[in-house]
Amino acid sequence: MLKLNLNLLSYYRTIELFCLIIMLNCLIVGHGAREHVIGETLVKGGAKLFSFMSFKNAGLEDLSIKIKIHSETDFKEIIDFSKENKIDFAVIGPEAPLVVGIVDALEKGGIPCVGPKIEAAQLEGSKVFARNLLEKYKIKSNVMSKAFDSMDGIESFIKDIREESLVVKPEGLTGGKGVKVYGDHLFSKADILEYCQELTNNNNRFLLEEKCIGEEFTLQTFVDGKTVLGSPLVQDHKRAYEDDKGPNTGGMGSYSLEDHLMPFITQKDVDIALEDMKKTVAAVKAETGVEYKGFLYGQFMKTAKGLKLIEFNSRFGDPEAMNVLPLLQGNLVDICWAIINGNLSQNFKFEKKATVCKYLAPEGYPVNPKKDESVNINKKKIDEIGAKYYYASVYREGENIYTTTSRAIGVLGIADSLENAEKIAEAGVECIEGKLFHRKDVGTRKLLQKRIDHMNSLLNS
Ligand code: AMP
Ligand code: GLY
Secondary structure, eight states: OHHHHHHHHHHHHHHHHHHHHHHOOEEEEOOSSSHHHHHHHHHTTTTTTEEESSSSOOOHHHOEEEEEEETTOOHHHHHHHHHHTTOSEEOOSSHHHHTHHHHHHHHTOOOOSOOHHHHHHHHHHHHHHHHHHHHHHHHOOOOOOOSSSSSSTTHHHHHHHOGEEEEEESSSSOOTTOEEBBBBBBBBBOOOOOOOOOHHTTTEEEEEEEEEEEEEEEEEEEESSSSSEEEOBEEEEEEEGGGGEEOOOOOOEEEEESSSBBBBBHHHHHHHHHHHHHHHHHHHHHHHHHOOOOEEEEEEEETTTTEEEEEESSSOOTTHHHGGGGGGEEHHHHHHHHHHHHHOOOOOOOOOOOEEEEEEETTTTSOOOOOEEEEEHHHHHHHHHEEEEEOSSEEEEEEEEEEEOOOOOEEEEEEEEHHHHHHHHHHHHHHHHHHHEEOOOTTTTHHHHHHHHHHHHTTTT
C-alpha cells in the first residue's frame, strides 16, 4: 500500500514537473482592467506572467513575475524586456499600440503576438477604412457613410440623408468620445456644421454616416486569420449617469446573460453578426494581404432595418472583457497559441452564467474627475461575497489605492441569473469606499425591460 502511494506521489510529481517545464512566459502589454482580466486568465491557464505597462496596474503587478513601467509604444524597450525574460508570446491589450504597429515590430524582433498587424488593425484605427471595406466587399450590416476632409459637399450630403439621421465620426482613435449623434449631442443642422467645421479646422478627417436606431450589443471574437469564434454577447452602458443620461464615457458597466444572448437578440442575429465578422476578416486579407489575428470586437445595433455594424475594435472591450473571460472553460494560453499558429478550433466553451460588471469612477468623471483621492477596498468582504474586482486607472502607494482621472475599478458579479449577478456586483461595490460613483441601474431587470420595450416598439412600428 505504501509502495502504491509512493508510486502515485512520484507520478503526480512528474506531472507537476512536466507542467512546470511547459509553463510559458507570457507578456501582457497594457495597464487597464481589460489587461488585468486578460492577465488573470492567462495565469489561470498556467502562464508565467510578465507585464509591460505605461502606468502601473496593481492587479497586474500582483499577478506578474516581473513588470516594467514604460511607454507601451516604445517597441524597442518591449522587445528588449521580452528577450531578457524569454517571453514565448505577447498579448496586446489596448488599441493604441496596435494601430501604430506593435505586432509588426515585435514579430520582427522574434516575439510572436496575439493582436493584428498594423494593416489589419486599421479596422479600428480608421473608421473610413472600415466603412470602405464593408462597402467594397458588400458586407450587409454596413451603413451609408461618406468621408470628408473639408466642408465641401457637406451641405448636400446633409440634405440627402436629412440632418436628424446623421452621426459625425472623427477619423482615428477617440476613446468612444469623439462620435456625435444627432438627437444626443447635436440638435440642429447648425450644430452638425459647427462640429464639422471644428474637425476641418483641426485637419481631422471625418465620416458623416447614417444614424441607426435600435439596441446595441457587443460580440467579441477570437481570430486566427481565418477562423472566427464568438463569445457570450455583452451590452455596455456608455452614458455616465443612470437611465442613460449624461456624457459618453469609456463604458460604465456591462452585463451578459446565462444563455449568452440578449432578450432582444436571437441566435439568428448572432449568426448574422458572426458571418459578417468572418466576411470582414476575409476582406482584410483580400484587401491588405495581411491576415487578421487576435481579438476582434464587433459592436452591432439591431434596428427595424436589420443588424447594423456600429464599429470594430481590434481588441477586447473594456469593460466587456470582464464579462466573458472569467466564464471561459478552456485555456487562454492554448487559445493564444492557436491564434498565433493559425489553428484555432472550438475546443473551449463559456460557463452558462450571467455576469454584471459595474465600473466605479471618480466623482465628476468624465468632465471634472476628482483625482488623487484614496480608495479603500475591503478585500476580505469582497471575497466572502464572491464578487471579483479589476483595477483600471488607479495607482497604489504602499497599501493605499488612489484615483486618477479615469474609471477606477470594475466590480464583477457572476451567478446563475442576472438578478443574482447584479446583487453580487452591487454588494461588491459596497465594499469599496472613496469619492467614487457608479451606475446602480446597470444589470437591473428594470433597465433590461426598458431595452426590451424599446426593441419591441421599433420592430412593431
Ligand atoms: P463608436 O466610437 O463608433 O463606438 O461610437 C460611440 C457611440 O456612438 C456608439 O456606442 C453608439 O452608441 C454611437 N454611434 C456610433 N455610430 C452610430 C450610428 N451609425 N448610429 C447610431 N449611433 C451610433
Ligand atoms: N466598451 C467599449 C470599448 O471597449 O470600446
